[in-house]
Amino acid sequence: MRILLATDGSPQARGAEVLAGWLGYKLGAKLVILFVRDVRLVRVPELLDFGALTIPVPAYREELEKALTAKGEALLARLAQSAQEAGIPVETLMETGLPHEAILRHARTADLLVLGRSGEAHGGSFAGLGSTVDRVLRASPTPVLVAPVDYVELTGALLGYNASESAVRALHTLAHLAKPLGLAVRVVSVHDDPVQASAWALEAETYLKDQGIPAEALAFSGDPAEHLLSLQGPEDLLALGAPVRRLVLGSTAEYVVRHAVGPVLTVR
Amino acid sequence: MRILLATDGSPQARGAEVLAGWLGYKLGAKLVILFVRDVRLVRVPELLDFGALTIPVPAYREELEKALTAKGEALLARLAQSAQEAGIPVETLMETGLPHEAILRHARTADLLVLGRSGEAHGGSFAGLGSTVDRVLRASPTPVLVAPVDYVELTGALLGYNASESAVRALHTLAHLAKPLGLAVRVVSVHDDPVQASAWALEAETYLKDQGIPAEALAFSGDPAEHLLSLQGPEDLLALGAPVRRLVLGSTAEYVVRHAVGPVLTVR
Numbered sequence: 001m002r003i004l005l006a007t008d009g010s011p012q013a014r015g016a017e018v019l020a021g022w023l024g025y026k027l028g029a030k031l032v033i034l035f036v037r038d039v040r041l042v043r044v045p046e047l048l049d050f051g052a053l054t055i056p057v058p059a060y061r062e063e064l065e066k067a068l069t070a071k072g073e074a075l076l077a078r079l080a081q082s083a084q085e086a087g088i089p090v091e092t093l094m095e096t097g098l099p100h101e102a103i104l105r106h107a108r109t110a111d112l113l114v115l116g117r118s119g120e121a122h123g124g125s126f127a128g129l130g131s132t133v134d135r136v137l138r139a140s141p142t143p144v145l146v147a148p149v150d151y152v153e154l155t156g157a158l159l160g161y162n163a164s165e166s167a168v169r170a171l172h173t174l175a176h177l178a179k180p181l182g183l184a185v186r187v188v189s190v191h192d193d194p195v196q197a198s199a200w201a202l203e204a205e206t207y208l209k210d211q212g213i214p215a216e217a218l219a220f221s222g223d224p225a226e227h228l229l230s231l232q233g234p235e236d237l238l239a240l241g242a243p244v245r246r247l248v249l250g251s252t253a254e255y256v257v258r259h260a261v262g263p264v265l266t267v268r
Numbered sequence: 269m270r271i272l273l274a275t276d277g278s279p280q281a282r283g284a285e286v287l288a289g290w291l292g293y294k295l296g297a298k299l300v301i302l303f304v305r306d307v308r309l310v311r312v313p314e315l316l317d318f319g320a321l322t323i324p325v326p327a328y329r330e331e332l333e334k335a336l337t338a339k340g341e342a343l344l345a346r347l348a349q350s351a352q353e354a355g356i357p358v359e360t361l362m363e364t365g366l367p368h369e370a371i372l373r374h375a376r377t378a379d380l381l382v383l384g385r386s387g388e389a390h391g392g393s394f395a396g397l398g399s400t401v402d403r404v405l406r407a408s409p410t411p412v413l414v415a416p417v418d419y420v421e422l423t424g425a426l427l428g429y430n431a432s433e434s435a436v437r438a439l440h441t442l443a444h445l446a447k448p449l450g451l452a453v454r455v456v457s458v459h460d461d462p463v464q465a466s467a468w469a470l471e472a473e474t475y476l477k478d479q480g481i482p483a484e485a486l487a488f489s490g491d492p493a494e495h496l497l498s499l500q501g502p503e504d505l506l507a508l509g510a511p512v513r514r515l516v517l518g519s520t521a522e523y524v525v526r527h528a529v530g531p532v533l534t535v536r
Binding site for chain 1: 410431
């Protein structure tokens, strides 16, 4: 198994860095750490209109690239060292480009992608979803785990399940993680017809239990996002399917990722 | 892991039955065997216009249902017994309905679906794809393994890889199978730009090798289906992505499934 950790070294990525290492250790996986030199930062001076001022743009650009490289190298070295100390096989990658493009490209050769909820463009108090994460969630062929700023060890799991194609994939992906991590799964199915909600929840519960994963079926009516968010504790991994559409992330998935207190796993 | 075997007991399903058992044994998986009493068979007499003839339709229907039930029970008992004798955990299911609907519903709670290339509606000499298989391939959220009539033990694997979303899923799914089965994978990438073809093939090769799976990158130009079909031996598992569209299976995937000499794994 290969886990891809994408980080820009910002404080907001700290939770993702620690969670990815913990998962690598627990799952016996290889950790691949990616730092992207954001080409938009490097190119900013070229794009600005300096008028009559004489600013040595090429020199400035070179300095910026050097600084980004130094930052990335230090970050990757620090993360690689702590992985190695824990006995986790590790590989580091540095690229220049648009972060979401580089992340999506490397996600193809990973079984799980871990990243934080927002990057360095946002202050630590920012509660929303960064634009890179947003784009990655909408297009990743690989399951994406979005980690909150604060790191916690996972002690349970929650699955939003409505038998849709992406929900089925989320169920299968979660089973692969819950079993080796020893997590019990609460299956949450929401439908205004209680019979349908129960049938969905039981279907997933049966699949999980059959593989030796402790599971509990919960059926509700109302708003799925509300139920999932109120049931998730900070130590619960919340898994759900994100619809296949590329431009609009399903409202439930998007709302949940933005507001969850703990890590969220979305599967397209 | 749960493997779903869907069979109607026809000679054409024999290869799928044996392959599913072999996979269950090799992968330490649970085998779930599904027989569907095709509701279209049961309802045929009601749908025909008998004119002035007096045919006791309800009685005929009852007889047919009884016969189908007896056939299914005998089939499931035989397959369950041979699985048990091999030490494979097994579960049997009998349902009445449209076969593709029942299969797709149960595929949600399976990690792999195995079935034959066509069912009892076709004679043994039929070389095409049955309508049930066709519908299942277009809509299954779970990877589908279509087995040829003749059973062979898998000794190698072939992957068609073009970095598309479904190809990435096929890569990940194949890795999960190739590793425990000890299969070496030949990665086949086809593009008229040889640089692009090589880049794709190397990307998948690297991912596989990194997990200890022997892999070889092959790059070609021309028609992907032609290359895949000419490279596959009867003992090679051929994996490829099927596009997401529901109504039209990608021409490559469809052509390959129809004409392959060995088992084909498609992942949507």
